[in-house]
Amino acid sequence: MRSVLAGALVAGVLFAVPASADAPSSWESSPDVSGFQALLVLFLIPLGLFLVISLLAALPSLVKGDSYEPGQAWRSEGEWFGGPLKGVAGADQVDSKQLESAGDQGGAGARF
Amino acid sequence: MSATSDGFSAGQRAAIDKAIREAETASRYEFSVYVGAADGATRPFAERLHASLSTPARSVLLMVDPAARMFEVVTGAEVRRVLDDGAVALAAVAMQTDFASGDLVGGITRGLQQLAGAARSPQVLHTDNP
Numbered sequence: 397m398r399s400v401l402a403g404a405l406v407a408g409v410l411f412a413v414p415a416s417a418d419a420p421s422s423w424e425s426s427p428d429v430s431g432f433q434a435l436l437v438l439f440l441i442p443l444g445l446f447l448v449i450s451l452l453a454a455l456p457s458l459v460k461g462d463s464y465e466p467g468q469a470w471r472s473e474g475e476w477f478g479g480p481l482k483g484v485a486g487a488d489q490v491d492s493k494q495l496e497s498a499g500d501q502g503g504a505g506a507r508f
Numbered sequence: 509m510s511a512t513s514d515g516f517s518a519g520q521r522a523a524i525d526k527a528i529r530e531a532e533t534a535s536r537y538e539f540s541v542y543v544g545a546a547d548g549a550t551r552p553f554a555e556r557l558h559a560s561l562s563t564p565a566r567s568v569l570l571m572v573d574p575a576a577r578m579f580e581v582v583t584g585a586e587v588r589r590v591l592d593d594g595a596v597a598l599a600a601v602a603m604q605t606d607f608a609s610g611d612l613v614g615g616i617t618r619g620l621q622q623l624a625g626a627a628r629s630p631q632v633l634h635t636d637n638p
């Protein structure tokens with residue numbers, strides 16, 4: 397009995413063949429894909445998308461120039477954080493009377 | 509020759525805005541920061557900027573002129589009662605270190621933190637009025 401089982405197992409291994417079956421006739425037959433089409437879909441289109449997205453990401457800094465990095469010289473226009481809506485133009489309109497009404501200003505300054 | 513820049517990045521602007529908000533929340537005074545070239549002498553220009561704010565008496569202005577390598581802190585009359593010129597000078601020393609190393613954003617945020625910290629310290633009668 398044991399030898400029969402072992403023989404069946406060995407025969408199963410020796411005579412094993414890949415399973416194969418025809419596609420059902422109701423399925424649509426897929427068109428043949430050429431090598432160029434495969435290359436286009438798998439490599440060229442992703443590469444093109446990569447280049448376009450990279451360009452779009454880099455475009456703002458290319459147009460505006462590089463943003464400030466520590467140690468760089470500053471050449472940009474003035475920026476006022478928390479300033480009035482008029483911006484620096486409002487400061488140009490400040491006269492001596494308004495400056496006096498601002499009160500006793502204090503503070504400190506330094507070079508660096 | 510050093511490289512040049514075209515202003516702050518969005519992240520750097522956000523960091524400065526955040527530092528301003530935190531300083532205002534901590535001290536209950538108004539803070540604003542101007543970074544750019546002064547039109548004329550630095551101190552009078554900073555004082556004009558400060559005077560053009562909506563509530564100058566309750567405001568602190570930090571003006572940094574990176575090209576001239578100078579900065580000014582202007583405090584309003586009401587703020588000055590709490591944040592005296594000595595405390596501002598201490599904060600200026602801290603900012604000076606960062607600015608000198610080329611770190612504008614770091615100097616601004618550190619300066620605002622220090623100014624706000626000094627502005628919120630309560631006055632104590634037995635030490636302030638001997």
